[in-house]
Amino acid sequence: MNRVDLAIVGLGRIGRIHAENILSMQGANLKMIVDPILDIDEGFKTRGIQQSKNIADLFSLQKIDGVIICSPSNYHVEQIKELSKATKNIFCEKPLGLSIKEIMEVKSLVDSKNLNLHIGFNRRFDPDFSSLKSSIVSGKIGDIHMI
Secondary structure (H helix, E strand, C coil): CCCEEEEEECCCHHHHHHHHHHHCCCCEEEEEEECCCCCCCHHHHHCCCEEECCHHHHHHCCCCCEEEECCCHHHHHHHHHHHCCCCCEEEECCCCCCCHHHHHHHHHHHHHHCCEEEECCCCCCCHHHHHHHHHHHHCCCCCCCCC
């Protein structure tokens, strides 16, 4: 199996969740965490994960298959534009942008650079997810280990 090398931008609550999920997956490798207000996390350091305050440091990595953006919303568009210079695969937490104009700029960028851009979206009110929750609460489904 080929390993997928990933980086995270933003190590707040959701960034830490994504980091731990990546670290628990076979075939995934977290190579770098970038956060401008980052204090070096010894737990990540002992796992060999590079840490930086500067997004430009991502460009020095030999191979990066994708980046997960978990930064504050007002930085998403700027970071997508910057990261599109180094990778084709970007996952960005919601929202993509704070205005229609920004979102359309990113759409143009995605189209012109053939980016593989995915946006996180909470689906808790989706009928399938609501049905799943009801089945869990009612005991129809056994112990859940991970979703």
